[in-house]
Amino acid sequence: MSLSLTKAFRTAGSTPAKGPGVLAGAPRLVRLAIPPFVTLAVILGIWLTITYVILAPERRFLMPPPHEIAKVGFLDPANRAQMLSALLLSTQVAMVGLVIATVIGVSVAVVMSQARAIERALYPYAVVLQTIPILALVPLIGFWFEFGFTSRVIVCVLIALFPLIANTLFGLQSVDAAHHDLFTLHGASRWERLVKLQFPAALPALFTGLRIAAGLSVIGAVVGDMFFMQGQPGIGTLLDLYRSRLQSEQLFAAIFLSSLLGIVVFSAFGLLGRLVVGSWSTFGGGSGRER
Amino acid sequence: MSASAEAVPATAAARSTSPSALRFEGVSKRFSTGTLALDAIDLTVDAGEFVSVVGPSGCGKSTLLRLASGLSQATAGAVVTGDVRVSYVFQDPTLLPWRTVLGNVELVGELAKLPRSERREKALRIIKLVGLEGFERQRPGQLSGGMQMRVSLARALLLDPGLFLFDEPFGALDEMTRERLGDELQQLFHSRRFAGLFITHSVAEAVFLSTRVVVMSARPGQIVADVEIPFDYPRSTELRFTPEFAKMTGVVSAALRRKGKGELT
Ligand SMILES: Nc1ncnc2c1ncn2[C@@H]1O[C@H](COP(=O)(O)OP(=O)(O)OP(=O)(O)O)[C@@H](O)[C@H]1O
Ligand SMILES: [Mg+2]
Numbered sequence: 441m442s443l444s445l446t447k448a449f450r451t452a453g454s455t456p457a458k459g460p461g462v463l464a465g466a467p468r469l470v471r472l473a474i475p476p477f478v479t480l481a482v483i484l485g486i487w488l489t490i491t492y493v494i495l496a497p498e499r500r501f502l503m504p505p506p507h508e509i510a511k512v513g514f515l516d517p518a519n520r521a522q523m524l525s526a527l528l529l530s531t532q533v534a535m536v537g538l539v540i541a542t543v544i545g546v547s548v549a550v551v552m553s554q555a556r557a558i559e560r561a562l563y564p565y566a567v568v569l570q571t572i573p574i575l576a577l578v579p580l581i582g583f584w585f586e587f588g589f590t591s592r593v594i595v596c597v598l599i600a601l602f603p604l605i606a607n608t609l610f611g612l613q614s615v616d617a618a619h620h621d622l623f624t625l626h627g628a629s630r631w632e633r634l635v636k637l638q639f640p641a642a643l644p645a646l647f648t649g650l651r652i653a654a655g656l657s658v659i660g661a662v663v664g665d666m667f668f669m670q671g672q673p674g675i676g677t678l679l680d681l682y683r684s685r686l687q688s689e690q691l692f693a694a695i696f697l698s699s700l701l702g703i704v705v706f707s708a709f710g711l712l713g714r715l716v717v718g719s720w721s722t723f724g725g726g727s728g729r730e731r
Numbered sequence: 732m733s734a735s736a737e738a739v740p741a742t743a744a745a746r747s748t749s750p751s752a753l754r755f756e757g758v759s760k761r762f763s764t765g766t767l768a769l770d771a772i773d774l775t776v777d778a779g780e781f782v783s784v785v786g787p788s789g790c791g792k793s794t795l796l797r798l799a800s801g802l803s804q805a806t807a808g809a810v811v812t813g814d815v816r817v818s819y820v821f822q823d824p825t826l827l828p829w830r831t832v833l834g835n836v837e838l839v840g841e842l843a844k845l846p847r848s849e850r851r852e853k854a855l856r857i858i859k860l861v862g863l864e865g866f867e868r869q870r871p872g873q874l875s876g877g878m879q880m881r882v883s884l885a886r887a888l889l890l891d892p893g894l895f896l897f898d899e900p901f902g903a904l905d906e907m908t909r910e911r912l913g914d915e916l917q918q919l920f921h922s923r924r925f926a927g928l929f930i931t932h933s934v935a936e937a938v939f940l941s942t943r944v945v946v947m948s949a950r951p952g953q954i955v956a957d958v959e960i961p962f963d964y965p966r967s968t969e970l971r972f973t974p975e976f977a978k979m980t981g982v983v984s985a986a987l988r989r990k991g992k993g994e995l996t
Binding site for chain 1: 800802817823825828829841
């Protein structure tokens with residue numbers, strides 16, 4: 441029995457069904473980097489095919505080739521400066537919104553965690569906040585707060601708030617009953633229980649929420665730009681402008697930059713989470729053990 | 732743990748100046764679900780006594796400890812604890828994963844408002860006592876199960892408890908680790924002479940550690956035997972292999988089989 445099992449295991453192990461086959465022996469970095477590069481090459485291939493084979497020259501602006509995008513969008517100093525300053529503004533909007541959303545979200549979650557009645561009073565509205573299309577509120581926000589920086593930040597806050605409330609609350613409530621018993625036995629006050637037990641226990645969930653919220657906040661900033669055209673242009677403003685002028689190289693470059701911002705923000709908050717709680721929790725896929 | 736979720740407590744745990752560290756007087760516990768977990772328990776643990784409780788699974792042993800610690804209230808009778816600090820060692824180490832070994836041990840000192848320097852100094856001494864010197868800055872996730880249990884023991888020792896409650900603390904450990912920790916706990920008891928109430932599934936562990944072993948019946952839990960263990964402290968590991976030891980475990984096992992309806996797991 442055990443012999444045949446071992447055999448079966450060996451056979452399974454030696455089949456290059458996954459992973460170790462093709463790139464075995466290559467350095468780790470190369471092994472990790474090659475598969476995404478292959479994907480990228482395939483995508484570029486399809487892209488160029490569409491541009492040069494499928495599209496007629498007069499319709500080529502629908503899908504300009506990558507090198508044209510780089511040339512017009514990134515290498516032209518005027519375009520580049522315009523886009524980078526817009527990107528900077530959007531980043532500021534997104535981060536200010538995220539900070540405000542974090543402060544509000546964590547506070548609301550802490551308050552909810554202190555009494556069932558408060559949770560029941562507030563949670564339905566937090567869910568409502570999540571379900572109403574924020575876009576539908578945007579004109580109203582513009583009415584009330586003008587069409588500049590403040591309004592853009594408010595859109596970010598509204599869009600990023602729910603994951604922060606929900607994840608923090610989940611974390612605060614995920615504490616073991618035995619840990620609560622320990623604190624009860626030693627006469628811990630409500631405040632000590634919150635600060636020494638619930639809040640640290642909630643940190644991994646809080647960072648999960650923060651990472652999601654950061655991505656949403658970037659979306660909020662870009663969407664807000666498209667509606668609030670006053671003041672300095674954000675990257676979303678430029679997207680709309682390039683679209684209306686059919687400047688497709690710049691449009692593609694701006695799309696690329698906003699995606700990059702989303703990726704950078706998502707990774708940065710993932711990294712921050714790993715730095716803060718990675719040594720003891722499984723945040724971000726780490727084992728929390730072998731460090 | 733809300734009192735309203737259970738039936739109205741007849742008598743709350745009271746503190747008195749009685750010499751006993753812990754006294755159960757006709758204590759019953761019925762849960763709101765209707766389960767009668769404990770029925771008319773009378774049990775006294777004096778300072779300097781180490782009492783183990785063995786009994787079939789589900790007979791109310793953990794309930795007994797929760798009552799003793801005040802985490803839960805009796806529905807009849809009285810639980811009286813002397814004027815002593817109570818420490819509770821749970822079945823699981825119950826450590827805070829974000830705190831270091833030192834931080835975990837210091838926690839109860841923080842909650843008891845010990846001055847910082849005193850609690851640091853005591854914690855370091857006790858960590859050394861349980862054999863974890865050099866691991867002060869590690870997190871629980873980096874320790875083995877046995878080491879985590881030592882941290883839990885150290886934490887319980889920090890406040891110099893007069894009454895020590897243990898709920899199967901070594902249940903999840905392998906036999907060798909378990910015996911070694913048993914040896915050390917018995918040494919600790921010998922040097923400090925607190926009052927101990929120790930829940931276990933192992934008759935041998937109960938006999939080795941205790942001055943008395945109490946046998947409980949299946950639910951509703953009642954005390955069906957109370958066996959004095961005559962061996963002197965400190966007890967050596969070899970005691971486990973003597974005929975006298977075998978005889979005592981035989982007595983306890985017989986009581987369990989007679990009344991515990993056999994399902995000792
Ligand atoms: N909070 C509760 N609500 C309702 N019933 C409970 C509760 N806690 C325990 N019980 C019941 O009381 C009885 C005794 O439980 P207890 O946990 O004290 O048993 P135990 O002797 O510690 O068992 P084990 O040896 O398996 O740990 C069980 O039948 C259990 O189902
Ligand atoms: Mg139990």
